[in-house]
Each structure stands twice: as structure tokens, then as C-alpha cells.
Amino acid sequence: MSSNRVGLGTSLWSAQAHMPSVLDSRVTLVAGDGAYLTTSDGARLLDATAGLWHANVGHGRESIARAAYEQMCRLETYHVFGRFANEPALQLADRVTAMGPIPDAKVFWTSGGSDAVDLACKLARRHWQLENRPDKRIILSRANAYHGLHGFGTSIAGLEYNRDGYGSDSLIPETARIPTNDLAGVAAVIAELGPERIAAIVAEPVMGTGGVIPPEPGYLDGLQRLARANDILFIVDEVITGFGRTGVMFASERFGLQPDMVLMAKGITSGYAPLGGVLIAPAVWGRFFADADAPMFRHGLTYSGHATACAVAATNLDILEQEGLVERAAELEGVLARAVKPLADHELVADVRSAGFMAGVQLLPEVPGEAIADACIAGGVVMRAINNNTLQICPPFVVTDEEVSRIAATIQDALDGFASRR
Known part of the structure; x- marks a missing residue:
């Protein structure tokens, strides 16, 4: 019609x-x-x-528009697959990992927040496969959480209306929800599912789309402790909170968190160009960089590390700082x-x-x-x-x-x- x-x-x-x-x-x-x-x-x-x-x-920043123009005149972009890279993607990676909450991190660039969610969830499951713990596949997320609407994002949505209508409880199998601001309830879910089956917990420091819900005192730290105690990767979704929204560059710093991965997008460019990424801790990235026999993580996007988007992000970060x-x-x-x-x-x-x-x-x-x-x-x-x-x-x-x-x-x-x- x-x-x-x-x-x-x-x-x-x-x-x-x-x-x-x-x-x-x-x-x-x-x-x-x-x-x-x-x-x-x-x-x-x-x-x-x-x-x-x-x-x-804010809107209408001429300096950001000029940065995009100047980068496009030099090189609009080139992919970062295999041995190829472009300077803005390399420079921004060094800058963001230095300011991020994970010591000695690597960054994998994406085109936005939903892409970052998919990447992190895939990497979490790949991590445990390489650890010879193949049963660790379940991704936990919080009730009322929003993590984008790609495949994994839809599957781990804590907003049920974003999960409904696709013929199954989860587009990607093996996901489950944990209570928000209730550590005893989280522990009960982990015990019921079995920690040996759980790959990761994904959590926003402050829930955004779920209703602007702050963490109860001690909740995030307790969530991190539960993850550590049960060999579960802790993924912090800072797509909204990253780059200053909580008065520090990353909310993980404000709440004293040391995640295995941090998701970012939105504020990295203030929306002037689509860009996202995942900061990844050494415990996860180490094996992929180890030696000639290192495994590959077969994931990538055409616009991962888009040169113009990275140049825009750099100027946006300059503005935040200056x-x-x-x-x-x-x-x-x-x-x-x-x-x-x-x-x-x-x-x-x-x-x-x-x-x-x-x-x-x-x-x-x-x-x-x-x-x-x-x-x-x-x-x-x-x-x-x-x-x-x-x-x-x-x-x-x-x-x-x-x-x-x-x-x-x-x-x-x-x-x-x-x-x-x-």
C-alpha cells in the first residue's frame, strides 16, 4: 500500500x-x-x-566543518582492513585510548554505537571460544536497557517492545536480562543460568533511553565484582555517557570502573559525522596481537576508521578541551x-x-x-x-x-x- x-x-x-x-x-x-x-x-x-x-x-561549529572539508580534500577515507590504515584513524586511536578508562587499551573503530554493541558482543563470545570455554555464550543486559538496534542490540534490549515482533525471543540466541539496581537479583540470575555459560554483562553507567536511570550507590561496582568473581567480561556502554556527559571524560572514571570493554559513539564527534568504537583491555586483545600464530578477529566495517569522521572527532575533542x-x-x-x-x-x-x-x-x-x-x-x-x-x-x-x-x-x-x- x-x-x-x-x-x-x-x-x-x-x-x-x-x-x-x-x-x-x-x-x-x-x-x-x-x-x-x-x-x-x-x-x-x-x-x-x-x-x-x-x-x-552544540550545532554549527565551523571549525569542525572545516576539518571535514580539509580532510576530504586530502583523502575522504580509506579502509583499515588488513595492512591498510589512514592517518586520522591512527592518530585518533592513540588519543582516545590515552584518555580512556582502560590502561593499555586498543580501539576497534565502527560507524556508530549500534555497530560497537555488535562488535563487543561478538568479541566477547570469540574470546571465550579461544579460551576453550565454548559454553560461555550468554550475553546479559539490564532490564530497561537500550543498546542500539542491530542484531545483538535488538537481542539484548531490556526494552521489551524493541525485542517483540520478530518471531523469537531473541534474534541472536543466548541472551538474558538481569535486574537494574538490584545486585541480589543479578547474582540470582547468574546462579540460575550458570556462570560457566555467561560470556559478558553489558551495562550503561547511567541508563539513557530506558528513562535516565542513575545507578544506585555501589551497584556498578558490585556488578563489576560479580562479573570478575564469575569470569564474566564486563562491558560498559558509554555511547551516551562518554566524552563528558557525566562531568568527566568517561563515566567509568566517575564510578571507579575498570571494564574489559567500553563502547563509545555520539559524543566522540558530537554528531558531526558517524563514528563509534570499542576500547578493549589487554586481557581480551592480547592474544590477537601475540605472535605469528595469533588468531584473527574476522570483523570489520567498510567505514571503520573513516578518515573524515576521525578528523571530525579530533576537532571535536579539541573543542571539548580548549x-x-x-x-x-x-x-x-x-x-x-x-x-x-x-x-x-x-x-x-x-x-x-x-x-x-x-x-x-x-x-x-x-x-x-x-x-x-x-x-x-x-x-x-x-x-x-x-x-x-x-x-x-x-x-x-x-x-x-x-x-x-x-x-x-x-x-x-x-x-x-x-x-x-x-
């Missing part, structure tokens, strides 16, 4: 969208500068979500927490959570989250409803204190308007 609508973009099938609704209500963006976006009808919107959690340095934006994110954490705290008392709000420079305002189940988000957009602030009927707040690091207050005030106005019509 084809749509009978005509007009610009009716051929586009949008991601994660109910298309009959989207076609009548699209917000088409034509420009961005700093923390603001401009729509095709001239509206200027404060970007309270940093796109999809990624626009850390403008002190990670430190600024640490300052803004308190500003945001204070701004959203009064919303917890609103009659339509179930809970307010903040962690790092992000927050979630969870609405009561009967309140239409999408309608509240739409009202915020009408009020000049981009808002998005995510899991658990939660409004996502995750602004670029370049916002002012006043703009953070404006985000909270716009949510307040949208809730007040809905409440008055009930």
Missing part, C-alpha cells in the same frame, strides 16, 4: 516512528547554531535533547538538578531523576508524554518522551544557566496547560 500524501519527504520512512502520525506532524530542521535549531518555517528551538544525546559541543566543556558539563549538572527538582511536586509527575548533565521527568502513566513533548516544542524547546513516559533532558554543553532554567520552565508550562484542560 502506498501513501496518498504528497509533498517534500513523503518517501522517507522515519526511524522509530508511527508513520501515519509522523507524516502529518513533521518538524523539519534546516539549521543549527550553538544550543539552537531552526525549522523550515522559521521557528527557533532550544535543543534540550542534544539531538539523540550527541550534540555535546573550551573546558567537560568541566562546564560538571557545573551544569547541579544547575540542571536544581532546575528540575520543583517539577517533582507537580500533580502530573511521578518522579524526577538526574545523573550527570542529564535528567528525566517521568510523568504519570495517564499523562500523554508525546503531547507534553509537543507542547514543549510549541513553546520553543525541543523535547522527547522516552521509556516509562519520561521526558528526556540532555542539552548541549554550551547552554547557559538561564537556558537550563528555561527548559524546566517550559516543561512546567506544558504540564500546567494539560492539567488545566483535564
Whole structure:
């Protein structure tokens, strides 16, 4: 069946969208500068979500565009398969591993976060095969977790609606969920499945799409201890939290974690080009670099280590460092927490959570989250409803204190308007 609508973009099938609704209500963006976006009808919107959690340095950075242009003029890209490499991929690898939370790490570049999830899960299973422990195949992830929507990401999704509809419980077999913020429950799942069958645990330091859920004190450290005690690889998904979102370069540093792998994307380029990667500890990468008899990890993507994307990432990291934006994110954490705290008392709000420079305002189940988000957009602030009927707040690091207050005030106005019509 084809749509009978005509007009610009009716051929586009949008991601994660109910298309009959989207076609009548699209917000088409034509420009961005700093923390603001401009729509095709001239509206200027404060970007309270940093796109999809990624626009850390803000929109419209000429220096990043120039870096991309200059790199494309030299060499747009060349693959990093086999003996080939390109300079930006090599230079960025050294820079990111030096700033990352894993000592003496290697990095395997990907095209984004979902690619990084697939790579890490494959590598975890390959690791145990080479350890002559072939039964260790199960990948554990947390209830309400989101790890992208590639094959493994869909399979380990803790958001059940992202797993449904494909004819099986898991696209890739041998995955299971563990409780969020409940170490006793995690230990029970490990005991029930058998640690001899579990390859890895994948966890976000702060759950993003699951509803901006911070870790309970001691939970992440306890999760890491359980993994170590049971010979389970510990994979930390920092696709959202990496590159400053929690006031340090990586949330693993904030929470004292020493993972076997770290997933990254989004903030590494602030969305100016698609790039992701996996930082890998020596215990995992060592055998692949050991000697002439070392095994191969037969994985790769056409755009792994894309030269232009890596040049963009380098300039993005320059901006973070030169403008002190990670430190600024640490300052803004308190500003945001204070701004959203009064919303917890609103009659339509179930809970307010903040962690790092992000927050979630969870609405009561009967309140239409999408309608509240739409009202915020009408009020000049981009808002998005995510899991658990939660409004996502995750602004670029370049916002002012006043703009953070404006985000909270716009949510307040949208809730007040809905409440008055009930």
C-alpha cells in the first residue's frame, strides 16, 4: 500500500516512528547554531535533547566543518582492513585510548554505537571460544536497557517492545536480562543460568533511553565484582555517557570502573559525522596481537576508521578541551538538578531523576508524554518522551544557566496547560 500524501519527504520512512502520525506532524530542521535549531518555517528551538544525546559541543561549529572539508580534500577515507590504515584513524586511536578508562587499551573503530554493541558482543563470545570455554555464550543486559538496534542490540534490549515482533525471543540466541539496581537479583540470575555459560554483562553507567536511570550507590561496582568473581567480561556502554556527559571524560572514571570493554559513539564527534568504537583491555586483545600464530578477529566495517569522521572527532575533542566543556558539563549538572527538582511536586509527575548533565521527568502513566513533548516544542524547546513516559533532558554543553532554567520552565508550562484542560 502506498501513501496518498504528497509533498517534500513523503518517501522517507522515519526511524522509530508511527508513520501515519509522523507524516502529518513533521518538524523539519534546516539549521543549527550553538544550543539552537531552526525549522523550515522559521521557528527557533532550544535543543534540550542534544539531538539523540550527541550534540555535546552544540550545532554549527565551523571549525569542525572545516576539518571535514580539509580532510576530504586530502583523502575522504580509506579502509583499515588488513595492512591498510589512514592517518586520522591512527592518530585518533592513540588519543582516545590515552584518555580512556582502560590502561593499555586498543580501539576497534565502527560507524556508530549500534555497530560497537555488535562488535563487543561478538568479541566477547570469540574470546571465550579461544579460551576453550565454548559454553560461555550468554550475553546479559539490564532490564530497561537500550543498546542500539542491530542484531545483538535488538537481542539484548531490556526494552521489551524493541525485542517483540520478530518471531523469537531473541534474534541472536543466548541472551538474558538481569535486574537494574538490584545486585541480589543479578547474582540470582547468574546462579540460575550458570556462570560457566555467561560470556559478558553489558551495562550503561547511567541508563539513557530506558528513562535516565542513575545507578544506585555501589551497584556498578558490585556488578563489576560479580562479573570478575564469575569470569564474566564486563562491558560498559558509554555511547551516551562518554566524552563528558557525566562531568568527566568517561563515566567509568566517575564510578571507579575498570571494564574489559567500553563502547563509545555520539559524543566522540558530537554528531558531526558517524563514528563509534570499542576500547578493549589487554586481557581480551592480547592474544590477537601475540605472535605469528595469533588468531584473527574476522570483523570489520567498510567505514571503520573513516578518515573524515576521525578528523571530525579530533576537532571535536579539541573543542571539548580548549573550551573546558567537560568541566562546564560538571557545573551544569547541579544547575540542571536544581532546575528540575520543583517539577517533582507537580500533580502530573511521578518522579524526577538526574545523573550527570542529564535528567528525566517521568510523568504519570495517564499523562500523554508525546503531547507534553509537543507542547514543549510549541513553546520553543525541543523535547522527547522516552521509556516509562519520561521526558528526556540532555542539552548541549554550551547552554547557559538561564537556558537550563528555561527548559524546566517550559516543561512546567506544558504540564500546567494539560492539567488545566483535564
